[in-house]
Amino acid sequence: MRALPILLLLALLTACGQPSVTAQESPTATPSEPSSTSTSGEEGGPGGIEPPPPFRVWHDGRELVLHPHTYCYGGGCVDGVNLDPPDVGSPEEIQVHVPVQEFALSVYAQELTREPRPDDPSFNATCGGRSFEVPVEDLGDGWYALRPAGPTALYDIQLFAQGGGDMIASLHWRTPFDGPAPEPSARLALIAEHDGEPDSYGLELAIDDLAQTPERVTAEITVTAGNGRSMTFAAEQTRDPCRSAGDLYFSRPDEPAKAAAALGDFPFTTTVTLTLDGRIHEATAVYPDDEIEGNEPSVALEFTPQLPGL
Known part of the structure; x- marks a missing residue:
């Protein structure tokens, strides 16, 4: 699968028209109170295009506010790439909040076969690694749970939310154990x-x-x-x-x-x-x-x- 990561997602970006979407209120009940909060990505959109609210990623009692690098939202579209995604370490579970009510989450993993080099955009850390879709559990109120899938490895994880528009962000996750593998x-x-x-x-x-x-x-x-x-x-x-x-x-x-x-x-x-x-x-x-x-x-x-x- 697909292939999924950046290359696969390019094939999936079919919703970039004039979307009509609604920002979802943050739920009153969150997975837990975070011990710390960090932010990754640009908050504003280029050329005056309004970006969607960011993903919220919870892991190990911490919260990551993750702004999308690619999106179609509020009548405009932006295509980008994050050459230095945040690394969430090796949690056994990641919980993701999708902030737009009409959007549903899909997740794709691309194995990093070499350590990334964000200072060199031509360096391909994913060359030859496995790629596949990661199963997600819908927890309700815009929250989803991700657990390890495939062989234990360092993965580039693409969060792809769509429905009348779309938003994409990425992070790195070193899975702590093997998970279910996709069937051939x-x-x-x-x-x-x-x-x-x-x-x-x-x-x-x-x-x-x-x-x-x-x-x-x-x-x-x-x-x-x-x-x-x-x-x-x-x-x-x-x-x-x-x-x-x-x-x-x-x-x-x-x-x-x-x-x-x-x-x-x-x-x-x-x-x-x-x-x-x-x-x-x-x-x-x-x-x-x-x-x-x-x-x-x-x-x-x-x-x-x-x-x-x-």
Whole structure:
């Protein structure tokens, strides 16, 4: 998952129109009285754009007032990045208050594989680390609880609140123990529908959250149209040294994808044979029956045997 941290969140910023949102009053009941309070981020918005109220982050009896670096609020939008997020240490639980009534919280973690260097914006501390969505518990009154997820590590945590607008802030958290890990997942974008006819925008095969990145990988795709005509071709992996650990991505070749769409009419049955370090996994999906809502034209893939997870 996604990918999530800064890069994943850029794909999620779809609410930046002219939002109509209401600042939520601070609840009368808070998790506990803080022993200390600190503030991170800029309080005012650039160019006279009104920022939303800040997140309130509680951990270890302390409160952090965390101003968003990216937001759409009050009729304006600001895109930014915090190169030096505050570090909350290693609490077993973090509680976050979202100050806008219409916003709901999602949280994404990106493993920091090296110590950050805020003095060097080109330095990528997340290169090759795991990324995934962190489960949150809704406590009511705008409060949410976060607990460790995935392997114990130092993570860049992105707080993403949205609903008629959005606000994003970040912090660093070194989780004190392993938490639940996301299950491996896979999707394939190959066949699409355009004006009622089969089409293709190219190949995109994504495998996420494997236990580890395999050393040897092959993927073969067989496509069968509704008239029974079929073809088979090999997908080519797109290699990126900074891709999240446990994630695989195939985006070539496009020509067979176009040829597959010309085989006939719907439905199209696709079978993916994935070989990871010599072990074969196979999944079959039907387009458009298995199309993923919100991620069209991708179809979900369920492999047998199951993909290896953490």
